[in-house]
Amino acid sequence: MKKRFNFILFLLAFIIFCSCSLKTEGIDQRIEEECISTFESDSIKEQKIVLQGEEETAALKKDLKEDKISIAATGDIMFHMPIVNSAYNGKKYDFKYIFEDIKPLIESSDIAIGNLETTIYPKRKLSGYPRFNSPIEILEGIKYAGFDVLTTANNHCADSGREGILSTVNNIKKSGMIPVGTGNTKELKYAVVERNGIKIGILSYTFSTNGIKVPKGMVNLIDKNVIKKDIDILKKKSDYIIVCIHIGTEYVMDAEPNVKKLFKEIAFMGADCIIGNHPHVPRTVEIIEINGKKVFIAYSLGNLLSSQNKPYTDIGLICKLDIKKDDKGIVSLISSDVIPVYRKNYIEKGKNLYKIINYSSTEKIDYLLEEEKEYIKNTYYDIINKSSFEVFNLNRRE
Numbered sequence: 001m002k003k004r005f006n007f008i009l010f011l012l013a014f015i016i017f018c019s020c021s022l023k024t025e026g027i028d029q030r031i032e033e034e035c036i037s038t039f040e041s042d043s044i045k046e047q048k049i050v051l052q053g054e055e056e057t058a059a060l061k062k063d064l065k066e067d068k069i070s071i072a073a074t075g076d077i078m079f080h081m082p083i084v085n086s087a088y089n090g091k092k093y094d095f096k097y098i099f100e101d102i103k104p105l106i107e108s109s110d111i112a113i114g115n116l117e118t119t120i121y122p123k124r125k126l127s128g129y130p131r132f133n134s135p136i137e138i139l140e141g142i143k144y145a146g147f148d149v150l151t152t153a154n155n156h157c158a159d160s161g162r163e164g165i166l167s168t169v170n171n172i173k174k175s176g177m178i179p180v181g182t183g184n185t186k187e188l189k190y191a192v193v194e195r196n197g198i199k200i201g202i203l204s205y206t207f208s209t210n211g212i213k214v215p216k217g218m219v220n221l222i223d224k225n226v227i228k229k230d231i232d233i234l235k236k237k238s239d240y241i242i243v244c245i246h247i248g249t250e251y252v253m254d255a256e257p258n259v260k261k262l263f264k265e266i267a268f269m270g271a272d273c274i275i276g277n278h279p280h281v282p283r284t285v286e287i288i289e290i291n292g293k294k295v296f297i298a299y300s301l302g303n304l305l306s307s308q309n310k311p312y313t314d315i316g317l318i319c320k321l322d323i324k325k326d327d328k329g330i331v332s333l334i335s336s337d338v339i340p341v342y343r344k345n346y347i348e349k350g351k352n353l354y355k356i357i358n359y360s361s362t363e364k365i366d367y368l369l370e371e372e373k374e375y376i377k378n379t380y381y382d383i384i385n386k387s388s389f390e391v392f393n394l395n396r397r398e
Contacts, residue, residue, distance in 0.1 A: 107146025
């Protein structure tokens with residue numbers, strides 16, 4: 001009997017122990033689940049806080065970021081044979097040295113535009129005036145200087161015929177720049193370049209191809225109806241439109257009445273900036289207001305590079321424009337300036353060389369004669385005095 005009683009006590013104790021163990025395991029499991037749940041919850045909260053912080057930072061950066069860009073545009077870039085020969089070292093061509101002094105000025109702009117007045121067609125022999133054909137290496141020099149866009153609609157664009165036009169355009173593209181104004185008949189001959197959220201539309205037209213016939217549609221010729229149509233197309237694709245026009249009497253510094261009339265008509269069509277080239281000498285610049293919008297006009301930027309020797313063909317202008325987009329998405333011109341450049345022809349170690357010199361650095365160039373410095377300065381101030389005062393930053397007049 002005693003043994004049986006002891007067995008019952010043992011059995012009861014065992015049941016109680018097992019019950020307690022099960023409860024403890026249940027409590028431990030719940031605690032563990034709650035801890036995991038809390039940890040996961042905290043992690044999610046922490047993750048959300050991090051993500052929210054990143055979003056807020058990104059939003060803050062977006063608010064602080066200014067939708068503003070700078071644009072540089074230059075005059076005619078021509079490669080007469082003396083310039084081509086100056087860049088040959090007996091083995092290869094290297095044109096980079098020509099652009100060294102203006103490189104900081106060009107590449108500091110978000111978009112730099114130049115007018116390439118030659119052809120690049122390797123199957124044809126090299127030549128200068130009157131029918132230009134230059135070595136492909138000129139593009140390395142131009143790209144090195146910092147150019148992004150090359151307008152090609154000018155009176156020398158067809159100097160190497162139809163194949164020369166296509167070769168020039170294709171080689172510009174291969175060099176990492178954008179051609180505007182010439183190309184295949186079915187090819188778009190405008191550009192839209194976006195920087196900092198601002199889209200710049202660029203068009204280019206010429207008055208002539210020097211009597212050289214090319215298939216219709218390969219070269220943008222000046223036609224007011226066509227220009228108006230193209231501007232209307234670009235209004236839907238861009239925020240700010242630059243129209244480059246190759247026109248004017250060569251070596252004449254005063255813009256003709258018909259040229260002034262044409263440029264203003266293009267402004268009323270919707271262009272925000274009109275750049276003239278072809279006269280090979282610098283002309284006046286102005287800002288006109290149309291429906292509350294400031295429109296920049298340069299009647300000729302002269303030559304950036306050439307070996308022409310007529311008066312003022314060795315002085316060109318680089319226009320600098322600052323464009324800004326406001327909170328409503330409206331893009332406008334907020335400041336402008338025009339900087340003169342001088343093409344210096346000099347002899348070094350018995351070799352005939354050329355270099356484009358930024359006006360602001362003339363005092364640092366020891367091989368510039370004092371009369372050359374005065375010539376550049378006087379020409380520049382003559383242009384200022386005949387131009388719209390608003391174009392120039394005040395500090396350049398002091």
